[in-house]
Amino acid sequence: MKFPIKYIEDNLVWNTDGECFAYFELIPYNYSFLSPEQKQQVHENFRQLISQNRDGKLHLLQLATEASVRDTLDRSKKLVKGTLKDIAFQHIDGQAEALTENVGDNQVDYRFFIGFKLLLNNAEVTAKSIFKDMSLGIRDFFAEFNTTFAGDFFTMNNAEVERYAKSAKFLAEKIGRRFKVRPLDKNDFGYLLEHLYGMTGQDYDDYEYHLPRKKSKRDTIIKRYDLIKPTRSLIEQHQRSIKITHGLDSSYVTYLTLSDIVGELEFPGSEIFYFQQSQFDFPIDTSLNVEIVTNKKALTKVRNKKKELKDLDEHAYQSGNETTRGVSDALDSVDELESNLDQTKDAMYKISYVIRVAGRSEDEMKRRADQLLDFYDSLNIKPVRPFGDMLGLHSEFIPASKRYINDYIQYVTSDFIASLGFGATQSLGEKEGIYIGYNVDTGRNVYLQPDIAAQGIKGTVTNALSAAFLGSLGGGKSFSNNLLVYYAVLYGAQALILDPKSERTGWAENLDFMENEINIVNLTSEEQNRGLLDPYIILSNLKDSESLAVDTLTFLTGISSRDAARFPTLRKAIRAVTQAPEPGLLKVIDELRREDTPIARNIADHIESFTDYDFAALLFSDGTARRTIALDRKINIVQIADLVLPDADKTQEEYITAEMLSVAMLMIISTFAIDFIHQDRAQFKIVDLDEAWAFLNVAQGKALSMKLIREGRSMNAGVYLVTQNADDLLDEKMKNNIAQKFAFRSTDITEIKNTLNFFGLDAEDEGNQNRLRSLDNGECLFQDIWGHVGVLHFDYIFEHLHHAFDTRPPKPVEVIADDES
Template identity: 85%
Template sequence: MRRSKATVKGNLKSIADTHIDGQAAALIDNIGDNQVDYRFFIGFKLLLNDRELSAKGVWHDIMLGIQDFLHEFNEKYTGDFMVMNNSEVDRFRKVARFLADKVSRRFKIRPLIKDDFGYLLEHLYGMSGQDYEDYQYHLPRQKNEQDTVIKKYDLIKPTRSLIEQKQRYLIITHGFTESYVTYMALSDIVGELDFPGSEIFYFQQQQFDFPIDTSLNVEIVTNKKALTKVRNKKKELKDLDNHAYESNNETTRGVADALDSVDDLEAELDQTKDAMYKISYVIRVSGKSYDEMKKRADQVLDFYDSLNIKLVRPFGDMLGLHSEFMPASKRYMNDYIQYVTSDFIASLGFGATQALGEREGIYVGYNVDTGRNVFIKPDLAAQGLKGTVTNALSAAFLGSLGGGKSFSNNLLVYYAVLYGAQALILDPKSERTDWAKNLDFMQDDINIVNLTSEEANRGLLDPYIILSNPKDSESLAVDTLTFLTGISSRDAERFPTLRKAIRNVTLDPQPGLLKVITELRREGTPIANNIADHIESFTDYDFAALLFSDGSTRRSIALDRKINIIQIADLVLPDADKTQDEYITAEMLSVAMLMIISTFAIDFIHADRSQFKIVDLDEAWAFLNVAQGKALSMKLIREGRSMNAGVYLVTQNANDLLDEKMKNNIGMKFAFRSTDINEIKNTLTFFGLDAEDESNQHRLRSLDNGECLFQDIWGHVGVLHFDYIFEHLYKAFDTRPPAQITGGE
């Protein structure tokens, strides 16, 4: 939360800080002071074979050996310094770089730095409550011409603690913190692990609400050596079988099963030529008290037992197993070695995790599967960070009615404004009328423009009035009137006539849409009169007065507040599944007004480029269903990306967004519960997931209220539960109708 505060900008910082403090207090009550985070570290033993054998090379190695002996002697008996030969370090660094390049083709990795090693060591020696990102390990060193010198005290400093060894656990005192730690080793694998489907590392993140450390020491056994070991084992089992036969006894079931397994393994190794792996698998569990540690250890034992894996807590070996967790340490004991194939290594799920969102920013909720907090930085995508799969700032909120789509959209926009953004919200259903009252602590920063059919508002949405650039006004007038009249640009007779009339109105000193009718009448041809009659038929509706003016209106809509809400009363929006040909007149006018306001939003995003802006289009499906509306939306989205603005599309139908141009320009995606199978498949396709996978379909269908399938700018997908925390936000953003109060005494 401290890092989140650092991202807040603007004049609402004090309000944002208050909200962050409240969120932090609520989260501490729910999950404690710290959140469990899992990371994977992988180490390789480097072998230097980059030089050809020569007399010079042999002499160099002899000299290095003598120097190493002298250095070790000095370190042990006469000095407090660790000395490393620079040429040897460079050789190892070269091999390490080559290996990292090779591994990075298959895994997303980064090389460890001194801070990583320091954190690992201090964590193992009892440190708790330290944020990984904020940890720093001070390791001064002196680099000379031939070698590098490090003080031994600085090197072992992360291991400062008092360790008391008991029979099956350790008591580690680090500073003023005391922790109880036990170690469990993998003893037997008594059944087959399904692969895929039993990724232990991944599922234990979801299973436990406490941290678990796992050490996996792996040695590769080549196929030839593996076959030799398997065949030797096969001979031992056959000897047991023959001995039982000669003694007139039956072979035990265990020996028979082992023979079958060995035969299968021998055939597999002989056919695939794969290697085997010699592993030791140790788990570390800690607690603040003995009882807590014991309870957690029992949970881990039960979890692994359900996977047909047996763990043991060796008697008197805790300190040795503790040392096995040190980076680059050797295997402590060979009593619990297992020989496994690559299937077992893969089934562990190494590297598998479920990350959502950012490390800091706006707290919006938690990952339903892992319980981890989810933070969002709405303006981050445009920074072009390495690893992101999109640089689009726009977002989509999908789902049927009642799933929490509008509430979650309101919550994210509100917090984005607190963190420094400016928002323009198109509210065609007038659901945000009470925001200024319910959010009274920031009512001076909320501007609600309620466009009614009153005479004072006549012409406010006329393209020639609402836009300042005459060329843009002319283009919007063409789009509006062609949409209302159904005249296509391919109509060789009617379109040029309408286009000419609009051009003449643009040249007028006081242009307005009503003057288009006058220009058509002046033309006097049957086609012009027909178009004029058609346009005039729309002006009879009460709220059409907003759209048509004679050019005398000079009052503009101001968008100078942090939150600007435009509401149009009496709009009649068409159903999402209606085609344009089925729209009634009121619906045509309503969609045309939405198109005009969305075009007006282009002026809004062209304001201060240094400030992140949000254009929130509620009920976006209403104008995404028509060609003009979709074209305007695409223009808004494309220009928004360069102007540091995101367009938030709230729609019921994912099919509106499946056009590749639209899809590729949307960054974050939020999909709420849906029950229609076609809509579910469209949504999964929009997310880039397998639309035919029944588990994916069931997951989307079974989401609870406030839960959504979320895809962040890194491409991660998971189920997010929006957490409003504060009751005043729930009251302000809840769009449900008030419940009837029934009953009595």
């Protein structure tokens, strides 16, 4: 069969019939967990995209591209920075070995391409334009003559290319109002062709198509061999399949095409392109060639069909027979369609729907084809494998090709095409980066780059760097949080972890290969730690120390800035201490007693009452303590023993003294974290706040958290909040500054609804609620920086990481008594 492509320039493809198509990649949009109303909106947007073309042709192509696991992880190595590069490479190599053993060398990813036939019918008709068109036609004739009879080169007029390029640019702007698209280039076309002609194991992003061309002022010349080079393979046609030999690899390919649509497709539920991604564990390609029938022509066809059916009905009546049910149903359908076309003025669409499936052996190919037949049959669609038409159906996948056969065409409306879910995705994460697990629904690996959101990359829905880990106890949020922070550090980040439960004490021992980069500060009530959390000791800037001292003491004493009597007295004493040679919180008590007024004595007694607790010694210094908490390691863990954290549902008025002191310490350390994020902006930093709800419940903690998150983006720092419920994350201002969201299993319906609202999903959708409720340990609902939502399973791979990060209590050791003699 004649190769249909005549010329390729950027995203434009000319076929041998002289038609020009502009091809775009439709950037996949999130479709998981959308409510029926949200799906209807997507459907309407795509219907309008289709129906805006009142004439011409469309080509929709879903391609199962391949991504090499090893190549992806090798590209990920280029993202590693810092002193832990060797350790990171060892982990990445270990991941590559484990993943290729478990999932194979390559993983399938789906890409969506859409081609529009360009029509140049808007130009003003003038004598000059007529002469120009005539001259172009003559030049095209001689170019075609030379190509046909003289040989190996094809000549394309630059002026014609420019005319179509302008039309394609205008079309891209129209499409971009509803969907994100990317114009294709020669590498895309080269991969697409080689894929159709048997290429396997080639990473899409690493593929390059060499298509040299010689440009002059008026023309561009390409060698015909270079154009058909991607198709070089041996094809053997059988009755219902073809065998393609590409290099040393052979594959068996069969094509299925739609024969009949025997029932109504209910939407939502008919998104074939979407469901195929998770339904099958083998690659599937789908081509949809669409010829647009204008409204006037469509009405003529429908009315002619209506006359035929009425003739059948009349003939049955005259012969004394009853009209068959099929004729009656067809008449009803034709009436409804005629009314719809007449009212909406919409076009009809003449489609050829072809599915391509391949296998290493003929048996594997047949088995996969049978699974596809069953899948489509459940949707009231009847595909067939035509006898002797395999090469013709194969050619329909080639860009700008025409429909091969009219035996299997279907007449549909734009609603049908829009309901197929073209472009809907279940993808998660980035193309390369930290491997953290896999998509539960598709099995595809998930990679993250925690620091790229602030780079303003096109297509992202956020520029925030912060993340939230939500869920009830035992779902895996702490383990997953630890795993992500650890890998981020290996890739070059620096982390400050606030650990109020002292669960990370064993990290230096369990991760002994990097113990020199782990600094664990264990703040106990021992004498040598006295005053280490005093605002005047822990912070280097005296002005910041004074502000933190005010926040700490007003929180402990309950004095509001609106208290006209007590607040000025306390503020004056703190100011005097700040100006002293060796400031410390204990000296605030001395200053208040020195003022010797009833209000000052009352405040002094109140503050002094807190100093009796053992671990309160960390807060109160006489100014002689020295700052010993350093942040010079890659992982810095601050643990405070004996903290008594209040329950999440407690109000501040209900806190006991120990809880007040505990929250005050968390506030001080979170303020210390602000100093941490203001270090080198080129260094990505993570502030990890475990049990974040404890200080988000108080006014001072809220303010400090918002400051951390707000300043984090500009300072190249992400704040990771680990808490139990999305409602702990305060208002929309904080939630809007959280980019990556991880929600683990929850059973409380209120928490489930809060979480779904946080993700921007329908909180009342029972399917969404049940999915969140039924997550297994280590699984979470995940939303990435692209807005995609799916179920992620964290995969630690290495046993030493599981041992280091597991926060569960150890199992009791069973003691077996010695047999009595």
